[in-house]
Amino acid sequence: MASISNNNFFNKLGRLYSVLGKHPFLISFLIVVVFTFFSFGAQEYISGAYRIVWSVMGISAPAVILYLCYRTDRFDLKKLAFSEAVLISIGLLLSHFFLETNRAALWIFFGFALSGIMFWFLTLGDKERSDLHNALTIMVLSFSIKFCYVLYTGKYVRQNDVWFFDDGGGHASYIEYLIQNKHLPDFNPLERWQYYHPPLHHTISAAWISFFENVLGVSHDAARESLQMLMLFYSAAAVIIVYKLLKFFNFSGKSLLIPLALFAFHPAYILSSGSINNDQLAALMTVLTMLFTVRWFKQPDTKHIIPIALSIGFGMMAKLNVGTIAPAVAVLFLIQFVRNADKLKKFFFQYIVFGVICVPLALWWQIKNKIVWGLSITYVPNVGGNQEIEMGIFERLFDLSPKQFSPVFINWLDHGSDFTEYNPNVAILKNSLFGESIREQNFPGGNTVLPTVFFWLATVLALIGVAAIVFFFFKKDTKLEMPYKVFLGVFWAFDMYYFYVFCYTYSATCTMNFRYLTPLLAVSAVEYAMLFDHLDREGSSTVKRVMSKALTVGVVLFCVLSVVTYLTVGYMEVFQEKII
Numbered sequence: 001m002a003s004i005s006n007n008n009f010f011n012k013l014g015r016l017y018s019v020l021g022k023h024p025f026l027i028s029f030l031i032v033v034v035f036t037f038f039s040f041g042a043q044e045y046i047s048g049a050y051r052i053v054w055s056v057m058g059i060s061a062p063a064v065i066l067y068l069c070y071r072t073d074r075f076d077l078k079k080l081a082f083s084e085a086v087l088i089s090i091g092l093l094l095s096h097f098f099l100e101t102n103r104a105a106l107w108i109f110f111g112f113a114l115s116g117i118m119f120w121f122l123t124l125g126d127k128e129r130s131d132l133h134n135a136l137t138i139m140v141l142s143f144s145i146k147f148c149y150v151l152y153t154g155k156y157v158r159q160n161d162v163w164f165f166d167d168g169g170g171h172a173s174y175i176e177y178l179i180q181n182k183h184l185p186d187f188n189p190l191e192r193w194q195y196y197h198p199p200l201h202h203t204i205s206a207a208w209i210s211f212f213e214n215v216l217g218v219s220h221d222a223a224r225e226s227l228q229m230l231m232l233f234y235s236a237a238a239v240i241i242v243y244k245l246l247k248f249f250n251f252s253g254k255s256l257l258i259p260l261a262l263f264a265f266h267p268a269y270i271l272s273s274g275s276i277n278n279d280q281l282a283a284l285m286t287v288l289t290m291l292f293t294v295r296w297f298k299q300p301d302t303k304h305i306i307p308i309a310l311s312i313g314f315g316m317m318a319k320l321n322v323g324t325i326a327p328a329v330a331v332l333f334l335i336q337f338v339r340n341a342d343k344l345k346k347f348f349f350q351y352i353v354f355g356v357i358c359v360p361l362a363l364w365w366q367i368k369n370k371i372v373w374g375l376s377i378t379y380v381p382n383v384g385g386n387q388e389i390e391m392g393i394f395e396r397l398f399d400l401s402p403k404q405f406s407p408v409f410i411n412w413l414d415h416g417s418d419f420t421e422y423n424p425n426v427a428i429l430k431n432s433l434f435g436e437s438i439r440e441q442n443f444p445g446g447n448t449v450l451p452t453v454f455f456w457l458a459t460v461l462a463l464i465g466v467a468a469i470v471f472f473f474f475k476k477d478t479k480l481e482m483p484y485k486v487f488l489g490v491f492w493a494f495d496m497y498y499f500y501v502f503c504y505t506y507s508a509t510c511t512m513n514f515r516y517l518t519p520l521l522a523v524s525a526v527e528y529a530m531l532f533d534h535l536d537r538e539g540s541s542t543v544k545r546v547m548s549k550a551l552t553v554g555v556v557l558f559c560v561l562s563v564v565t566y567l568t569v570g571y572m573e574v575f576q577e578k579i580i
Contacts, residue, residue: 009072010126017132024240032233035147040218041228043104043151051099058098058111059091065118072122105151105570112144134257135243142264143236145563146273150228152570153274158435160277160515161194165224169193171202171277175227178206188373196379198365200317201278205230227276234280235273239264241287242522246529248294249479254548255532258555259525262461265559267433268518270566278319279515285315286322286519289329290491294484297332300340302350309354313361320378321516323362324498328491335483380506389422389507396422396504407448408455409439412509424503424512429459432514433565442569450568454561461558464551468527478530492523528555 020027038050046054063084070080098107116137123133155172156164163170169192177185178199189195208230213223242263246256263269272280289311296304308329315322333354337347369375389396403418404426411417421427433455440446469492472478473485480488495517503511535548 009068010123010129013123013126013133014129017129017136020136025237028236028240029233032229032236036212036226036229039151039229040212040222040226041150041232042154042222042225043102045222045225046104046108046151051104054104054108054111055091055095055098058108059088059095061111061115062087062091062118065115065122068122074122103152103571105148106567108151109144109148109567112147113141116140116144131252131256135260138257138261138264139236139239139243141563142239142261142269143232145265145566146232146235146270148570149270149566150232150274152573153228155225155228155276157274158271158437159275160279160436160510160513162275162277163193169195171197172224174199174202175205175209175276178202179210189369189375190373190381193381196369196375196381197278197319198317200314201281201319204281205276228274231275231280232273234284235269238269238284238287238522241284241291242525245287245291245294245522246525248291248298249484249526249529251479251529251533254536254552255529258532258552259528261559262528262555263521263525265562266521267562267566268514268521270562271435272515272518275515279518282315282319282322283515283518285311285318286325287522289315289322289325290519290522293329293332293487297336297483297487300336300347300350302353305350305354306357309357310361313358316362317365320366321498324495325491325519327494328487331490332483332487335486380502382506382508389420389509391422393504397425399423400426405455407440408452409434410436410509415439421509421512424500427509427512428499428514428517429455429462431512432517433458433562436510436513438569442572444568444572450561450565454558454565457554457558457561461554462524464531465524465527468531469523472527472530472534475534479533480526480530488523488526492520495520 038053039046066075066080066083066087069075070077075083094107098104101107119140120133120137123129126133156162161170162172165172165176167173171194173192174185174195174197177195184199185192185195205227209223209227212218212226213220218226239260243256243260246260251259272283289308292304292307292311296308312322312326312329333347333351337344337351340347363377366375366377366379369379370377400423404423408430410427410430411419411421413420421430434451438451440448443450469489472480473489478485499516502516532548532551535544535551540548
């Protein structure tokens with residue numbers, strides 16, 4: 001069979017990327033739906049024929065890549081035959097163990113990872129599209145660890161305010177109410193925990209579950225377990241949006257790929273991939289608003305302002321705190337208004353269109369509850385109990401004593417700690433990596449070397465990210481014009497301000513959670529992109545080059561430790577179940 005030239009092969013890949021680039025969210029969603037049919041978001045549902053399907057996929061994907069290596073003259077026919085024989089032999093042997101294992105999630109991850117790395121090897125040499133190849137590899141590998149996490153994490157494990165589907169409160173109960181009654185709650189939302197939230201996330205979730213259960217005939221429990229796959233799609237979509245955001249600012253090479261990896265492999269998005277409350281959809285809509293807003297600022301017309309209105313409106317219909325990006329959006333609106341004083345009518349019209357679309361979508365639920373039930377538009381329930389914190393602001397913010405960092409997990413009195421976590425600065429560093437419930441028992445022998453190294457590396461990278469916000473805000477020679485830097489700075493500052501106010505208004509450990517701040521990781525990605533662009537630009541000093549290499553090693557190590565941490569958690573999860 002005639003070989004195909006590298007250029008011809010890479011050109012075909014380029015055409016494939018063109019299709020992916022036109023419909024990335026639709027294609028990602030379809031992939032998630034297909035994977036849902038063969039797993040329902042839980043490894044215990046991967047049995048019998050489903051395991052055979054996954055085994056065939058695990059063998060065939062690397063086999064196809066090996067064949068493509070032969071067609072592009074990387075292998076001769078003898079090497080191809082030998083490689084395929086070895087691959088199929090090892091694959092069949094491993095499939096035997098895969099069919100019996102209770103750790104299917106880990107096996108599937110390694111299958112994805114092997115295919116992703118082999119694909120990356122196949123694309124070496126194509127400098128013209130290297131950013132596309134590498135970005136796709138990052139997306140595939142980050143999707144793999146998130147999918148793995150979803151598979152080994154049950155729908156009630158490591159959740160926030162979810163409770164149970166058959167309970168009288170919590171997000172799961174809210175979703176179940178919509179499934180059973182097919183209408184919004186017609187009673188005072190305060191009668192049931194978390195029913196005060198606007199209903200977009202819960203309505204979409206109810207539709208997802210109803211489709212699998214009532215249309216496809218999936219079992220009651222499997223349909224509800226599959227909801228995590230929808231959250232997985234939200235997480236994958238967020239990575240695509242950040243890629244588009246970085247490309248919008250014309251970052252390429254290291255300044256594109258390293259920040260993208262930092263975002264894609266961040267544990268906050270691994271954890272939220274399995275979380276079935278409304279945080280993930282809210283974070284997705286916030287990041288989407290960032291992309292739509294910078295696009296509008298570049299081309300300020302009605303066509304581009306409508307998506308901003310929709311993303312904020314639907315975002316606040318999922319969770320009200322999406323509104324924290326509104327001040328940053330308003331700043332760019334104001335800048336364009338001032339710049340175009342001779343076109344006031346044009347911008348007045350745009351802002352009226354924005355308000356007519358955004359405000360009703362964002363606030364109709366809260367306004368209805370205010371009129372009918374007398375609830376405050378910004379109502380949030382008090383937590384109280386053993387989480388309540390009673391101490392001064394200074395001590396909470398600035399107590400950095402050694403006890404705060406030993407262990408590097410969230411401290412809870414009822415989990416055997418000497419105190420309950422109270423410093424929000426330390427808390428968000430901890431639960432951004434490990435959530436609220438991952439602790440020593442999630443690591444072999446209770447050994448905390450891995451999470452401790454991971455924590456301190458993440459802390460250093462976080463501090464560098466915050467410093468970059470300040471540094472590049474005042475630096476003129478950057479790829480971002482000042483209005484964009486103001487937009488990112490205002491969003492970061494207001495979101496952090498809102499977070500601290502929230503922590504002190506509702507003074508409890510559970511309010512100090514990084515899940516309220518996950519969209520800021522997109523800001524960090526842009527700041528890191530500017531940092532790498534600054535350090536690596538032509539003519540940079542040797543010191544800057546060394547700093548760039550050191551930072552690259554740090555981010556890559558962070559990504560590796562993130563993957564290893566959550567593979568370890570998955571391994572120990574099954575191990576503990578066996579002991580029980």
